[in-house]
Amino acid sequence: MTKEASKNIAKLLKESNYAVIVTGAGISTESGLPDFRSQGGLWDGRRPEEISHASKVGTDEFRDFFTKRLNDAAEHKPNAAHRLLADWEKKGLVQSILTQNIDGYHKAAGSKKVLELHGHLRYLTCNGCGRDYDVSKFTVEHSDACLDCEGTVRPNVTLFGEELPHLAWSEAIQEARKADLVIVLGTSLQVWPFNSLIDEAYQGGNAARIVIVTESETPYDGIASIRLHDKITAALQAVNEYLV
Numbered sequence: 001m002t003k004e005a006s007k008n009i010a011k012l013l014k015e016s017n018y019a020v021i022v023t024g025a026g027i028s029t030e031s032g033l034p035d036f037r038s039q040g041g042l043w044d045g046r047r048p049e050e051i052s053h054a055s056k057v058g059t060d061e062f063r064d065f066f067t068k069r070l071n072d073a074a075e076h077k078p079n080a081a082h083r084l085l086a087d088w089e090k091k092g093l094v095q096s097i098l099t100q101n102i103d104g105y106h107k108a109a110g111s112k113k114v115l116e117l118h119g120h121l122r123y124l125t126c127n128g129c130g131r132d133y134d135v136s137k138f139t140v141e142h143s144d145a146c147l148d149c150e151g152t153v154r155p156n157v158t159l160f161g162e163e164l165p166h167l168a169w170s171e172a173i174q175e176a177r178k179a180d181l182v183i184v185l186g187t188s189l190q191v192w193p194f195n196s197l198i199d200e201a202y203q204g205g206n207a208a209r210i211v212i213v214t215e216s217e218t219p220y221d222g223i224a225s226i227r228l229h230d231k232i233t234a235a236l237q238a239v240n241e242y243l244v
């Protein structure tokens, strides 16, 4: 990454009135977290879309899949990029984070205004009565049976075949429309409707500038003011040099 690009991103951040960060799996793979949703990522030889599907809730393979996800998230930690974003929010440079990630690392790193659009793994919930359970229900007890009803205990994540949580989604659209700067980190922006947040921001009243830092190509590369293929932690650390 050139010094010029770091300097320019820092300048955009300082000049913006409402900076929104959009994150995907790429920011957390730099913590060592595997990305099962990425292209070619397989789980037991099968596509995660088949197992992480609403129709699979209550099956052993579904519970095993999320037990692995829960263990992975617990074994790894937020990295320098997560921490810098929390720091920039504290300094008033970043207004909110819209994330596809379910690992909870943004909140764990201290970010306050985080919309977790695909849910989180902090606890599990019965789909019958709504009772919450500690994640040990999966990881230690290997059970998804509710103690209070006939329902099934599942993670609070948006599965394939399910809609995004309505409240978080409408809040995310409001955030995108308020933005005059959007920095995309570690997502190839292939998943609809998540990627439509970029359209909302770009076509919104503040005609947000778009910065994209992610390894793979995205459908939005053409409208990006700055487009980097660098590692996210390295990129944000370089930008930070120009913020102090």
Ligand SMILES: [Zn+2]
Binding pocket: 126, 127, 128, 129, 130, 131, 146, 147, 148, 149, 150, 151, 152
């Ligand atoms: Zn229940």
